Amino acid sequence: MKKKSIIIAAIFLLTMSFSCSEEFLKKEPMGSTSENIFYNEKGINALLIGTYAVISGVSPVSDWGASIQNWVYGSVMSDDAYKGSEFTDQVPLNSIERWEMLPDNPYPSEKWSGTLGAGVSRCNSLLKILNKTKGLDETTGNRIRGEIYFLRAFFNLEAWLVFKNIPIITEDTEDPAKVSNVNPEGAVLKHIINDLEYAWNNLPETQKDPGRPTKYAAMALAAKAYMQELDYDKAKPLLDNIISSGKYHLMPNFMDNYRIATNNNAESIFEIQASVNGGADGSPNGEMGIGLNYPYPGEMGMCCGFHQPSQNLVNAYKVDENGLPMFNTFNDVDLKNDQGIESTTEFIPFEDKVDPRLDWTISRRGIPYRDWGINPGRRWIRDQPFGGPYQPVSKPIYYKNERGKLSTATGWMSGVNANNYRYLRLGHILLWRAEIAASDGNLELARTYVNMIRERSGKEVVMGKVLIHIFPPATYPWGAGTTDAAYMTGGDVDWTQPAANYKIGLYPPFENKKEAMRGVQWELRLEFATEGLRFFDLRRWDKHINPDFRVDMVAILNKFATNDLRIRNTMRGAIFTEKAKYMPIPRHQIDLQPDVLVQNPGY
């Protein structure tokens, strides 16, 4: 009996072991896949799109600090713009504006992650898979490889601009974590150019998809890289090649470079595609990296008032009787502004002559703001004592009539829109070529290209002379009696008149290299103001050995900070020093790669 029972018990235990099979314990992930399905053209293309997806800088590990528009490192850190908004929002950005950032600042950390992390690492893992893929026809394979190399160069260039000392990691690198960021002089540039050389040799002259780089995009990117080191000799043939290809033409209007309607136009060489309402909540593909940089007033319902243009920039648009910049005196006296004046108090805008690009680049009181209404001044500014009297920079904004269709319809960052960022356009090429010409002594060529840009800039001006100077809330948007007026009709605006006293003149022949170089440098600032280039341009011009060409970056920025106290005291005591030319290597990454990554000098 006892024995029998024990047998029963044993059988009982054994039979219930039925599920002790490997099958039972084998569970595979759902809704995702493993690497082996990508070893074909379809798979490669899918991963390539996934690599383009982080070109704007926004990735799973980065957002505003990594924006491809470099509004932080190229603009807020320069004399072009302020952090804006208010002190308590994005606090770590205050120290960047004041050039006091420490290595634990989250902003540069995002740039590092967005470029070297999301960008370069996706390129390399894609190249590894591409190398294992068989059966691609040669042209396609080379084109795809060209695109990947272009992208890798692009991400490396972006990281190099901000940090200078970056690790060179390729698809052959065994352990990226062991690659030091200390390189021989010129090695990073050489790596970037190597990738781009492959790209321009293998990419077609035109691509079906406007988002993909062409042969000329690769050349333009290489030229941009050479220009950082003032390697004019190497840049020149590339630029000439692009210009003489005849593929690109200046658009009729300056503003065509900043309108959604003219995305991917004849002037474009490489654009960062922005897209909204394509199915992702909050439209993160609409260049969310500048998602905070839209007007704050409740009447527009956007966010958050960052990246306000500086008074120094506004002054830079002053012109003399001939419509030419006032190189030496522009910042002696501020153009009249409404700092400290309420919207309900009378303020009459200045009548000084200004470059017409001013009112496309910035938005100031008493001037129509695209189709949004008359800018009423302080009421539209988040914190005027802190961020100054100007609206967040205007170039990326959309038109009110595009709202909800070409701007995001979900989320709180409702400024996010489908305006592409023209990363490389003919304007850049012409002015870089002009810069080289000025240096070469080819003064006439420099003048020609600069004047081409200036001539085009005079063709379109902001229309509508505002007739009222006090803005009680009821005047929104166009003045008395209109609450929802159609753009350019009615209201307290004379639509037959330009909004301000615009004038732009063409340069007469330059007298010498110095004058030519100064003209080009000014034109680069005016044309591309607030587009995240200014700081890097100052830095490279500071490298000129020739005193006629050299721009003293330290002096310029410190003078800017001092004079800025006329407007606000945000920059009181801020001092720009040599070390701030480059961002600190993120402390967290150094901690993860000790004895591999070396901190930039001064931090």
Added chain:
Amino acid sequence: MKLKRFVNRATIKIWAGKTFLIVRMILIIMFLAVNQLFAVDSYSQNTKINLDISNKSVKTVFAEVQQPVKKITGKVTDQSGASLPGVTAVVKGTTNGFITDAKGNYSLNNIPANAIIQFSFVGMKMQEIVVENKTTIDVVLMEEIVGIGEVVAIGYGTRLREEVSGSVSTIKSEKINSSTETSVMGRLQGEISGVTITTDNTPGGFANVRIRGLGTINDASPLYVIDGVPVGPSNNLNPNDIESISILKDASSAAIYGTRGANGVVLITTKKGRKNEPTKIKFSTRFGINQSVKGYNLLNPEQYGEMLWLTAKNQGYTPGVDWSHPYYGNGINPRIPDYILPTGAMEGDPGTSVDNYSYDPFANDVYGAIIKANKEGTNWLNEISRKGIIREYDLSLEGGAKNISYALSANYLKEDGILNYTGFERYSFRNNIESTPFTDWLKIGQSIQISLTKLHGNLDNNGEYSPIANAFKLQSIIPVYDIKGNYAGTKARNLGESNNPVAQLERAKDNKNNQFRILGNLFAEAKILEGLTLKSLFGYDYGQNTILTRTFPAPEHFIKLKPAVYGASNNSFQWNWSNTVDYNTTFSDIHKLNVILGTEAVASTYDWMNGSRDDYFSLEPNYMQLSAGEGNQIISGSSSEWSLFSIFGRVNYNLMRKYIIEATVRRDGSSRFGVNNRYATFPAGSVAWIVSEENFLKNTKNWLDFFKLRFGAGIAGNDRIGDYNTFSTFGPDMTSASYDIRGTNTSLVSGFMPLALGNQNVGWETTKTFDLGMDMKVFHKTLDMSVDIWQRNTADMLYRLSIPVVTSIATAPYVNIGEMKNVGFDFELGYSNTAFDNKFRYSLNATISSYANKIVKLSDKINEEVVMGDYRQINYLRTSKGRSFPEFYGYIVDGIFQTQEEVDNSPKAFGESGNYNKLGRYKYRDINNDGVVNDLDMTYIGNPHPDFTGGLNIDLSYANFDLNMFFYGSYGNDMVNLARRNIDFGMFDGNYSKDALYKSWGSPYLENNENAKLPIHDLNEGSIQPSTAFIEDGSFLRLKNLRLGYNFPNNINSKLHVQNLRIYSQITNLFTISNYSGLDPELNTSADRMGLDFGSWPTPRQIIFGISIGL
């Protein structure tokens, strides 16, 4: 192989599918029928028996009966007032006795007046009462603190309390029911040593339970097992259904749960009926109110104006000259405007005319509301708080017949939150039924619990945009409503970015989260031989969650949103099938042996779906369903599954009831681990020595009743690392893997990106535990004590290694690399006695739990760190080798600069070019003495872990009254009141604290700057760095519970035709002693936000009245 697979799938299908539901229905109907048949009255009638007292010591003391004899009747109840059937009442020294009937009544005849009556019952203390001239004697029997014969659940079995050799704590239903917490685990706070529980005060919120410190940086919550069925922590169990809870605290007891036991196991046993017991019906109800206790000390509009002016002056501006404010004006002093919209308008301004008013929630840009300033100031916290109503009804039935026993209950609970329009409801049903259909050799049974929990309203807690946070962030000058009664808000400039929390709560009133759950088991148990029992148990746990959240345009808010609906639904199903062979034997009277062998299979599937849309034509809640939305139609969903198979065994040997030795082993295989590490074995052992049984302690018998020493050691595992850690995966992603390569402006081409890096070698996280314990009972069992000293070493801790971003930004895999150590002690003390002739009864029960947590290793990198607790890009928490997980991290503040000399002589902050240092600002310490204060001078500055937590229960009763007091406290834990970063230092034009105006350096109200509590208020980045200035002592002592009850005497009960009737009144959270400046020092957060308080939902005060009736 194929057949096996087929069987597996078929099994799952049957139980998951419709068939399953039908089977359930049939079982329920059968149960009800059986109940009717048997429950009527198969109990043997009140049988009067003669007790055969054969105890040799009994002498006929009262042989001669000289006094007149009489009849005595009475009723016997337990401490809770429930009647006790089966109690033996006997006249001391005689065989004259009686056993109480089903209603606890007894009657004794022929009792002399000088007789003493003894009342005794298993598990209760014997009581003796002198008859004197009484004819009615009602008796309340006290439970023995650690009653002889008390049976404790230990996992796949039970054991006598005294023979337990591991570290196991238990709690009975009575204690569970003295608290008003809605979650079962919340009610255990402070009641059991070694268990740290923080409660979430949101309606329907769950408690955070940690057994013996934090065993891992991963999910450190224990495993919950209800009646043999492993379930998730979010079980909406009705606390009234619980018979007892056992907590397996050390590995020697938890190793039987293998890979899931490392963080302790909570075994919940629900109430069952007893055979041959008449139906007991109990109805109880309670009702009361729920209210908030504390607020923040904020500025009114006049003071806020002063604050603005003070700040501007501190920043170097001269108000009235180069500085002005949009609505406080441009004067030398602030002036309070009459209106905040139009901005700063005064009465009589044409802009304030009602004719200008317009309000359209659909229009994109038209907002013409007119908002008057609230000059007295809006107290936002008052505006969103309310007195919530609490109601609970509970009906239970218990009983049994000859071969069946059952317990069933129905419960309804409704609790309104202390914030407007928040609350939850819970419906729960349970029935347990057991039957021995043939003879006693076979027992079959089943248990089922169905619950529906409905949460509603905005329950956002401890977040930057929660209603409470908005309430302290919003300026007081904003009124709740504009001039036309629509909500007022931050549309006008310089009013900040917070939502009107009154509107926020009102708009969210229909947001719902419904949780439906069925869990239970079916089992069969066969005694095929004396001592040999086979048991097969199938458990299941099905959960379904439905969430619907609506977003309404908030025209008054600075950013207006489109009307939108978000809906989500998920299902989880987990089943387990365990089979055990249990063998019990005793030979030669001194060798007692228990062996259990078993297998268990567990499988779990989870799937989810969610969708959202916006652009709604109408804002009617009925209209706003997912299908009605016109824009942005987004949908997503996926699923996951895991499985586990185990073999386990346990041997327990007891020699002479003095020496106990136990060994456990479990071998687990899990789908979550790499093929290389799929199986692991978890051994454990323990020994116990009941010293008091030894002869050499014989002469201590007069005071030492029981003394046991225990030692246990063992290994248990943790498998909570997600389901697919071994796989490197790629996937599409609308945000990060899609691009508009075609330049369409409004569409995306989808691509793929690396999602996660896999680790084929990942294995178990193992925790080794050593436990040395002692249990003692002295002074005739009035005092008992239990002490444990323990150490837990977690090795191969699964750590998601931070990888340099240059490697990849895909999710890094877990690797077995970290090590963590917890040491601590648990202490329990109970004292219980009576006085004044047993009329006054009192007992004290205290628990103290203490642990120290330390990271021994994170990775091979010495300075590997885990950074957590982000608020606006500043991280407050961190851990690294040698530190607790986590600790506060930041700068050390050495006071405030009082002299220029001090400023000049101090190292630069922050960085070499930094110019933070200034009179009135914080003086930061240069820790590494390199002459500059920078990020390298940050260090560990506080520990959110308490030195100890403790609970004290005081129970007093006199006659029919009883009083319970429960104190709970935590000592030595640091906290960061993040709300202070806003209200002391300013954030987004929000309101300020009174301290900011009156106690900041340079305040005109401050007589001496040396008394400044805060630095100069000039808005700078340096002063709000994480630092010791934000660290506060979070210690507190709180009277959690005060309850006064009254049990009606029998004569009234019988008039009312009830068995017993009890009423009570209760107040919770009556007072708190604490120096913490926030709303509530009792904070429930996940480990990665430990101690960070951003206006967490405070512990409410509840005032409750209750009644319970036994029929």
